[in-house]
Amino acid sequence: CLAKSSMNGFYLVSSSSVLFTCPLPAKHPGVLRPLPLCLVGEMAIPYYTGRVTDWIVTEARTPAFQKALWMMTVFTVGSAVTEFVCDYLYNTTMNRFHTRLQSTVFASILRQEIGFFRASRTGDITSRVTSDTDAMSEALNHDLSLLMWYLMRGVFLYGMMLWLSVPLALFATVALPFIFLVPKLTGKFYQNLAQEVQESLAKANEVAVENFEAILTVRSFANEGGAARSYEEKLQETYKLSEKEAVAYAVNMWTSTLLGLALKVGILYYGGRLVTLGQVSSGALVTFLLYEMQFSTAVKVLLRIYPSVQKAIGSSEKVFEYIDRMPKISPSGTLAPQDLKGHMVLKDVSFSYPDRDNSLVLKGVSLELHPGKVTALVGPSGSGKSTIVALLERFYEPQKGQVLLDSRNLQEYGHHFLHQKGKGL
Ligand SMILES: Nc1ncnc2c1ncn2[C@@H]1O[C@H](COP(=O)(O)OP(=O)(O)O)[C@@H](O)[C@H]1O
Ligand SMILES: [Mg+2]
Structure with missing residues (x-):
């Protein structure tokens, strides 16, 4: 692609793997002239690799060459098919994972105590379900698959390089840090x-x-x-x-x-010296070079995507924080009596809202609600009437004292049972 950066009158010439800048004035008529020069560098290596291979082919016996071709075809088709299967499996698994992750986060948020919703902003909670899970799945889908793919590729390629020639592989290993650092x-x-x-x-x-x-x-x-x-x-x-x-x-x-x-x-x-010394065959040298190119690409990609994988780990931590969070209200019991009378008692209840720990809204309040009788709570605004109702519904738990229903602690009742009956309160 050829892109003009109008800011400083530069032309960027980019091919798949290499970017060159040719510092040329934007209006210069010969602006495209150095393009072929830039590209010649790119083309030279594969060209000469091909020439070397040509030479080997003319030397080799035809049946051996045909066998090699057949093997190559079989391996290429085999790898294409397995790649297709892998891609399909990976993508469907990831999509399923994404859906399940979102519903798990949503369910664990719904489980939290009311105080949690008051203390956190709705936008923050929502972004955990939407953007954080999206970022996490996206990173897993794209970056993690690339990471695994190139990591395995790198290990295999390096293994092959070692197998072809240990001294050459060590030579390449020593040079690699310079190339990347x-x-x-x-x-x-x-x-x-x-x-x-x-x-x-x-x-x-x-x-x-x-x-x-x-x-x-x-x-x-x-x-x-x-x-x-x-x-x-x-x-x-x-x-x-x-x-x-x-x-x-x-x-x-x-x-x-x-x-x-x-x-x-x-x-x-x-490698040429090793070939002349008879330690490495010329074919092995060509293969080594091809592997080395792929290996460098693998290392380059790994270095590039590693930070985004780390970022994904960051957003996954936030998601898992919500999944693992235990509600700060004791778990409901299982009581579901058929003959519930509805006799409610508040016994010496003291309560403060979780986000305002130090200001007591209720101080040692005792109260009794008889079944079949209308009880009116009367008091000025902000005196705690709604708070008492919230405690009766078990949206919160009192710090001191008890809330009893038919002489049993409210938390001993099943969650669904309590709220179905609670509507009649
Ligand atoms: N969700 C809450 N978080 C923190 N403080 C609250 C909350 N709801 C009510 N309060 C405070 O508790 C006190 C009692 O409020 P409330 O029970 O709503 O009074 P009432 O219903 O009698 O008007 C008030 O001071 C109010 O500011
Ligand atoms: Mg009120």
């Missing part, structure tokens, strides 16, 4: 600069806003020129920073490409 460091440098550019741009915007807002002052001091100059100065700062940023970006891209290339050349050189 150096671009990471230059990448960090680039990101810092990119942030500085953003900040400096924000400062320039601030100057513009300040001047527009204080337009009367600017006008009365006839300071339009000064304002324009101070804005221009800020813009110049931004421009200088973005120049640096562009260089850092190119260096970052080039180091990773160059180091990758250096490793391949190194392997070719060292």
Whole structure:
């Protein structure tokens, strides 16, 4: 793809795996000329690998070659079929997992005590059911599958590399940290600069806003020129920073490409020596190179997705916190007597709301409700009438004292039984 970044007049030329920046003025007619050059670097390695393979093929006996072709076909078809099955199984499992996760979180939230709903904002609770489970499933679906896939791939490829040639595999292993760490460091440098550019741009915007807002002052001091100059100065700062940023970006891209290339050349050189010494066959060297390329890709992908897997673990912790949360109200009992009379007693009850622990709403209240009799609770607003009703419904538990129904503690009754009967209270 070819994309123009209008900010600094750069052209980004990207192929599937490598990004080059070609620092060219946007209006230059020869802007596309270096494109083939950029691409030649990409094409060279597979081309020469192919040439080497050609050479082996002409040397080899035809039946052995045909057998190898057949084996390759069988393995490719086999791996395509298993990949299809794996994908299908993985995706359906993940979809089922997502649905079940959402309903589990929802059910465990519904189980919580009323105080929990009062203390947490509805938006927070809802986002646990929706966005957090979404993020978690998404990460599991995408990143975890990639992580597992590339991890296994990496282990297998490395095993094959070791099997082909231990010294070559060790050579590649020693070089790998440089290939990934150096671009990471230059990448960090680039990101810092990119942030500085953003900040400096924000400062320039601030100057513009300040001047527009204080337009009367600017006008009365006839300071339009000064304002324009101070804005221009800020813009110049931004421009200088973005120049640096562009260089850092190119260096970052080039180091990773160059180091990758250096490793391949190194392997070719060292491997070539091993071939001339007769320690490794030429075919094994070609295979090794192909494996090494896939192995580098696997390591690159693993390094890239590891942070998002960690992020997913973060959001999964929040989800599990809700699933594992025990309601702060004692579990209901199983009592469900057929002959319930409905005699309710509040015995020396003291109560404060969970989110206001230190202010007692009820202090040693005792009260009796006789079945078949109308009892009126009378008192000024905020005196605790609704609170008493909430305690009778067992939305809360008193800190001190007892709430009795037919001389049995309210919590001994079954949850469904209590609330079906409670409607008649
Ligand atoms: N959910 C709650 N969380 C914290 N405090 C509450 C809550 N509901 C009521 N209160 C407080 O408890 C006291 C009693 O309220 P309430 O029982 O609603 O009074 P009434 O129904 O008699 O007007 C008041 O001071 C009120 O502010
Ligand atoms: Mg009330």
